[in-house]
Amino acid sequence: MPTAQKIIDYLNSAVLVFDKNLQLLKINTAGEILFDDSARHLIGKNANNMFFSHSELISELHSAVNQGDSFVNRELTLNLPHKNITLNCCVTPINENNQLSCLLIELQEIDRHLRISKEQQLITQQNISKMLIRGVAHEIKNPLGGLRGAAQLLELELEDPNLKEYTKIIIEETDRITELMNKMLGSNKLPNKVTLNIHEPLERVRQLVQAELSNSINIRCDYDPSIPELNADKDQLIQAFLNILRNAAQAITGDQGEIIIRTRISQKMTIANIHHKLIAKIDIIDNGVGVKAELMQHIFYPMVTGKDDGTGLGLPISQSIINQYGGLIKFSSNEDQTTFSIFLPLGNTNG
Ligand SMILES: Nc1ncnc2c1ncn2[C@@H]1O[C@H](COP(=O)(O)OP(=O)(O)O)[C@@H](O)[C@H]1O
Ligand SMILES: [Mg+2]
Structure with a gap:
């Protein structure tokens, strides 16, 4: 069984733990990805710096520390130095011996979920169309061999060279379609x-x-x-x-x-x-x-x-x-x- 820290690192949501002065104590891997920085760099930073000028969130964090209220902030837009993101933010004050010990913040990127499900959709669509194309290509390819063979036999029987022009066209066009079908079949x-x-x-x-x-x-x-x-x-x-x-x-x-x-x-x-x-x-x-x-x-x-x-x-x-x-x-x-x-x-x- 992996340690609790390891399990938290596997979470898709960013998990941040702040002390009562709003200084960062812990951050998981998803948090490092979100803030595009290492835990080593981020730990000790103040929430004011990390959430930049998001004054509404900062004042909510202060009130969570002072009043011990937990809160959820949906579709919050954060302007980070390298990107703007939309996320759901869930803040829980954690008490020990009736005293606030730390503040737990979970951040779930909404854009990321939307993007991942869009990519998943794209891949599913592509797999379906690939299967369809393969089916159609097989059906078209099967009779082409017979068609080509018959045209070749016919060519041998033809005495008038002018008529061979027509069998040549049949053979060439069959070859072209066969090659196209091979490409489609991969x-x-x-x-x-x-x-x-x-x-x-x-x-x-x-x-x-x-x-x-x-x-x-x-x-x-x-x-x-x-x-x-x-x-x-x-x-x-x-x-x-x-x-x-x-x-x-x-x-x-x-x-x-x-x-x-x-x-x-x-x-x-x-x-x-x-x-x-x-x-x-x-x-x-x-x-x-x-x-x-x-x-x-x-x-x-x-x-x-x-x-x-x-x-x-x-x-x-x-x-x-x-x-x-x-x-x-x-x-x-x-x-x-x-x-x-x-x-x-x-x-x-x-x-
Ligand atoms: N770099 C590009 N710039 C502009 N259009 C592109 C580019 N790459 C692909 N396309 C468009 O996507 C279409 C599909 O590309 P592709 O699947 O390679 O088929 P094809 O090249 O035979 O048309 C192209 O016909 C073109 O209109
Ligand atoms: Mg092309």
């Missing part, structure tokens, strides 16, 4: 996982896209070399990154095109209800035309495309690969800049 190879540095597949993809590109697009790398290695199938990661980098290159129309590939370590992040201690964050940033407004909500669905010759399969394939590793792809876009962020957990999971 690879059925088992992943070949090896220990690798995230920059290996990224560099490969950069070289590939650079070779395809016109010289007017500059691809800049901003890598964090300290990112730990991860266990993954290199070809799968290449596929996932390539689809995104190609989209970035295709979105650039002018001659001042720039793509930045940026890697960073991100600490403590929850994806689909799983808490990860360490995450590699890969941003692919372009200064192209931006994602069309009408496509914003749908681009991760299969067959959604804004291009005349697009298949709409690049992003769903990337998302499904990254999901397999417990990760997630998000994006933000306007007419100046589009950023696709890939979050890949680096082991060490707290479920």
